[in-house]
Amino acid sequence: MNLEDIAEKAGVSRSTVSRVINNERYVSEKVRQRVLQVIAEENFRPNPAARTLVTRRSGIIGTAIPQTTNVFFGDNSYYPMLLQGVAEAVNQRDYALLLYLAEEQEERENFAERVVRQRHADGLILSSVIEGDPLFTYLLKHDRRFVIVETPPHHEERVSYVTVDNVAAAEMAVNHLIAIGRRRIAKITGQINIMDAVERLEGYQNALRAHGLPVDPNLIVYGRFHRDAGYEGMKQLLPHQPDAVFAGGDTIALGVLDALTEAGLCVPEDVALVGFDDLDVAERAQLTTINHSVQYVGSRAATLLMDLIEGRLEHPQHIVLPTRLVIRRSTVGS
Amino acid sequence: MNLEDIAEKAGVSRSTVSRVINNERYVSEKVRQRVLQVIAEENFRPNPAARTLVTRRSGIIGTAIPQTTNVFFGDNSYYPMLLQGVAEAVNQRDYALLLYLAEEQEERENFAERVVRQRHADGLILSSVIEGDPLFTYLLKHDRRFVIVETPPHHEERVSYVTVDNVAAAEMAVNHLIAIGRRRIAKITGQINIMDAVERLEGYQNALRAHGLPVDPNLIVYGRFHRDAGYEGMKQLLPHQPDAVFAGGDTIALGVLDALTEAGLCVPEDVALVGFDDLDVAERAQLTTINHSVQYVGSRAATLLMDLIEGRLEHPQHIVLPTRLVIRRSTVGS
DNA sequence: GCGATCTCTGAGAGCGTTCCCAGACTTGTG
DNA sequence: CACAAGTCTGGGAACGCTCTCAGAGATCGC
CATH class of the missing domain: 1.10.260.40 (lambda repressor-like DNA-binding domains)
Incomplete structure (x- = not known):
C-alpha cells in the first residue's frame, strides 16, 4: 500500500x-x-524510508550513553531521567528517539564506531563525554549535528551544549557548609575526565579560597560517579577527620552515608554532607544537594538539537541552566 | 557521496x-x-534509508514503555535493566534500538497511536501490557512483529513472549515463608491488570491452599508496582497483624519496609518480607526475593524478535525463563 | 473585460540503495 | 577440444516518497 x-x-x-x-x-x-x-x-x-531518502531527514534523534551497565541502572537514575526529558521533547515534535547504550566494558572507540556507522539519526545527544572522546572527536571533525548535555572538554566553544553552571553551584554548596560552621570540608569527585567533575571541584576550591580557608589535598579524593566510589572515598577521608563532605554527585553521597553509618558517625552532627543533582534518592535520603532538573536538561538539549536540525537556530548554541541549593537534614539536622 | x-x-x-x-x-x-x-x-x-526502502528492513527494533515518569526512573531500575538487556542483544547483531517512552499521564490510546504511526522499526518489544491495551490490540490485528516481555493478557497464545514462571516463583516464595513458620502471610500486588501481578497472586494462593492455610481477603491488598503502594498497602495490612508479607515486586517491598520501620516493627522477627525481581536495591536492602534477571529477559526478547524478523523462527514463540529464590535477611535474620 | 494573480491538480524526475539478469571470462570435465 | 559450470562484473528496474514545473480554472483589480 x-x-x-x-x-x-x-x-x-x-x-x-x-x-x-x-x-x-x-x-x-x-x-x-x-x-x-x-x-x-x-x-x-x-513509508518513512522513502520519505527520508528524498528529504534527507529521518526525524530520528540519537542519544548516546557511553557508560557501562552498573552506571545506567542501579541507584543512579541520572540517565533514565535524562532520557525521559529527551523523550518528552522528542514526542512533542513527533521525532523518534534512538538509544545507543554502551556494553559493559566496551571500549569508547568501539562504541563510537557503532554509533557512527548507523546513520539513522539526524543528530545526536551526547552524554558523559570525556577528554579525547573518539565519538566527540569524530562528530566534531565530520561536522555532524550534535548537542552535549554537559560542558564539553576544554570548554570547546565550537559545539552546542546544554549544561548547568557547575562552578557557581559548587560554590553555593560549599558556602552553605561554611555558613553552618564547617571548616574541614572534604571533596569526593566524579571521574575527573568529565567536565562536570572538574567544574564542581573548581567551585569547591573557589569557595574555600574566597573564605580564606586552605585547600587541603588530603581532603580531596578523586573518584567516580558511583556509590561504591563514595564509600571508598569516605573511608579514605576518615583519618583526616573532615567535618563536612561535598560529594560530586548524589550517588557518591549515598556511598559516603554508607561509610559514615558504618563508622558510627552522625550526619550532620559529626559530618555534614552535600550532594549534587537532586536525584530521586536524594529526597529519600534527606540529602542536601544541588537541584538542576536532569530531565529539563534532556528536554532542552533535544529541543535545541531539533532546532539545529531544522535550521531554526545557528550552530553552535550554548545553554546554561540555573541551579538551586536544596537544604535537607544532611546539613541542618532535624 | x-x-x-x-x-x-x-x-x-x-x-x-x-x-x-x-x-x-x-x-x-x-x-x-x-x-x-x-x-x-x-x-x-x-544510506540506510535507501537500503531500507528496497530491502523493506530497517534494522531497527522498537521498545515501548507505556509507563509514566515516576515508574521509569526513581527506585525502579526495572526498565533500565530491561533496556540494557535489549541493547546488548541488539548491538550484537548490529541492529539499532528505538525507544518509545510514554509521557506522564499520557493515555494508552495516544501512546499507541504515536508508536504505530512511525513505522521506523522492523518489530517491537512491548512491556507492561494491560488488558485491552490498544497498542497490543492494534499490533495483533495488523499482524505486526512484536514480542511481549511478560505473559500476555489472557495467556494469548498467538503472540510471542518471553516471561518467567511467575506462578511457580510465587509458590516458591510463599513456601519459603511457610517453611520458616509464618502462617499469616499477606500479599500486596502490582497493578492487577498486568499479568505478572495476576500470576504472582495466583501462586500465592496456590501455596497457601497446598498447605491447608486459609486465603484471607483481609491479607490481600491490590496495589501498584511502586514504593508508595507498598507503604500504603502495609499500613492497610497492619491492623490485621500479618507475620509475613509477599510483595508483588521489590519496589513494593521497599515501601513495606518504610511502613514497618515507621511502625517500629522488626524484619524478619515481627514481619518477614519477600520481594520479587531482585532489582539492584534488593541486595542493598537485604531483601529475600525472586531472582530472574530482567536483563536476560530483555536480551532474549530482542534476540527472539530479530529471529522472527529474519524469518529464522516461526511466529509465535513462547519462552519461559527460570527463577530462583534468593534468601536474605528479610526472612532469615542475621 | 481582460491580463494578472491565486488556487488547485497531475506528471516526471530523482533520492541511493538492492536485486535480477545478461554477458564475459575462467575453470573443469569427458 | 567442445561444452558445461562456475566466477566475476555491469546495467536497468524498482522501492515509495517529495519536489519542481507546467497548466487549467477561478478570482481579482482597474
Whole structure:
C-alpha cells in the first residue's frame, strides 16, 4: 500500500495525496476529505524510508550513553531521567528517539564506531563525554549535528551544549557548609575526565579560597560517579577527620552515608554532607544537594538539537541552566 | 557521496561496490581491496534509508514503555535493566534500538497511536501490557512483529513472549515463608491488570491452599508496582497483624519496609518480607526475593524478535525463563 | 473585460540503495 | 577440444516518497 494506491482509490494523483498527508495548502476541502477518508479506511502510513531518502531527514534523534551497565541502572537514575526529558521533547515534535547504550566494558572507540556507522539519526545527544572522546572527536571533525548535555572538554566553544553552571553551584554548596560552621570540608569527585567533575571541584576550591580557608589535598579524593566510589572515598577521608563532605554527585553521597553509618558517625552532627543533582534518592535520603532538573536538561538539549536540525537556530548554541541549593537534614539536622 | 561515486573512484560499477559492502561472494580479491580502500578514504557509509526502502528492513527494533515518569526512573531500575538487556542483544547483531517512552499521564490510546504511526522499526518489544491495551490490540490485528516481555493478557497464545514462571516463583516464595513458620502471610500486588501481578497472586494462593492455610481477603491488598503502594498497602495490612508479607515486586517491598520501620516493627522477627525481581536495591536492602534477571529477559526478547524478523523462527514463540529464590535477611535474620 | 494573480491538480524526475539478469571470462570435465 | 559450470562484473528496474514545473480554472483589480 503506497501513495499511488491511495491516489487511485480516491480518484486523484499521487501528488495530491502527498499534499494532504503533509498538510500543504492548495488542496480543495472536498478532495482533502476524500483522501483522508481513504487513508483512514486503508489504515495507511507513509513509508518513512522513502520519505527520508528524498528529504534527507529521518526525524530520528540519537542519544548516546557511553557508560557501562552498573552506571545506567542501579541507584543512579541520572540517565533514565535524562532520557525521559529527551523523550518528552522528542514526542512533542513527533521525532523518534534512538538509544545507543554502551556494553559493559566496551571500549569508547568501539562504541563510537557503532554509533557512527548507523546513520539513522539526524543528530545526536551526547552524554558523559570525556577528554579525547573518539565519538566527540569524530562528530566534531565530520561536522555532524550534535548537542552535549554537559560542558564539553576544554570548554570547546565550537559545539552546542546544554549544561548547568557547575562552578557557581559548587560554590553555593560549599558556602552553605561554611555558613553552618564547617571548616574541614572534604571533596569526593566524579571521574575527573568529565567536565562536570572538574567544574564542581573548581567551585569547591573557589569557595574555600574566597573564605580564606586552605585547600587541603588530603581532603580531596578523586573518584567516580558511583556509590561504591563514595564509600571508598569516605573511608579514605576518615583519618583526616573532615567535618563536612561535598560529594560530586548524589550517588557518591549515598556511598559516603554508607561509610559514615558504618563508622558510627552522625550526619550532620559529626559530618555534614552535600550532594549534587537532586536525584530521586536524594529526597529519600534527606540529602542536601544541588537541584538542576536532569530531565529539563534532556528536554532542552533535544529541543535545541531539533532546532539545529531544522535550521531554526545557528550552530553552535550554548545553554546554561540555573541551579538551586536544596537544604535537607544532611546539613541542618532535624 | 554514494555508491556510484565510490564506484567511479575505484573504477568499478555500483553493483560491485554494493557487493563489497554487503560482503557477497563473487568479487575478486583485488577489486574488493581497492573498493574497501576507497570506502575507507572517503569515510563512506551507505544510506540506510535507501537500503531500507528496497530491502523493506530497517534494522531497527522498537521498545515501548507505556509507563509514566515516576515508574521509569526513581527506585525502579526495572526498565533500565530491561533496556540494557535489549541493547546488548541488539548491538550484537548490529541492529539499532528505538525507544518509545510514554509521557506522564499520557493515555494508552495516544501512546499507541504515536508508536504505530512511525513505522521506523522492523518489530517491537512491548512491556507492561494491560488488558485491552490498544497498542497490543492494534499490533495483533495488523499482524505486526512484536514480542511481549511478560505473559500476555489472557495467556494469548498467538503472540510471542518471553516471561518467567511467575506462578511457580510465587509458590516458591510463599513456601519459603511457610517453611520458616509464618502462617499469616499477606500479599500486596502490582497493578492487577498486568499479568505478572495476576500470576504472582495466583501462586500465592496456590501455596497457601497446598498447605491447608486459609486465603484471607483481609491479607490481600491490590496495589501498584511502586514504593508508595507498598507503604500504603502495609499500613492497610497492619491492623490485621500479618507475620509475613509477599510483595508483588521489590519496589513494593521497599515501601513495606518504610511502613514497618515507621511502625517500629522488626524484619524478619515481627514481619518477614519477600520481594520479587531482585532489582539492584534488593541486595542493598537485604531483601529475600525472586531472582530472574530482567536483563536476560530483555536480551532474549530482542534476540527472539530479530529471529522472527529474519524469518529464522516461526511466529509465535513462547519462552519461559527460570527463577530462583534468593534468601536474605528479610526472612532469615542475621 | 481582460491580463494578472491565486488556487488547485497531475506528471516526471530523482533520492541511493538492492536485486535480477545478461554477458564475459575462467575453470573443469569427458 | 567442445561444452558445461562456475566466477566475476555491469546495467536497468524498482522501492515509495517529495519536489519542481507546467497548466487549467477561478478570482481579482482597474
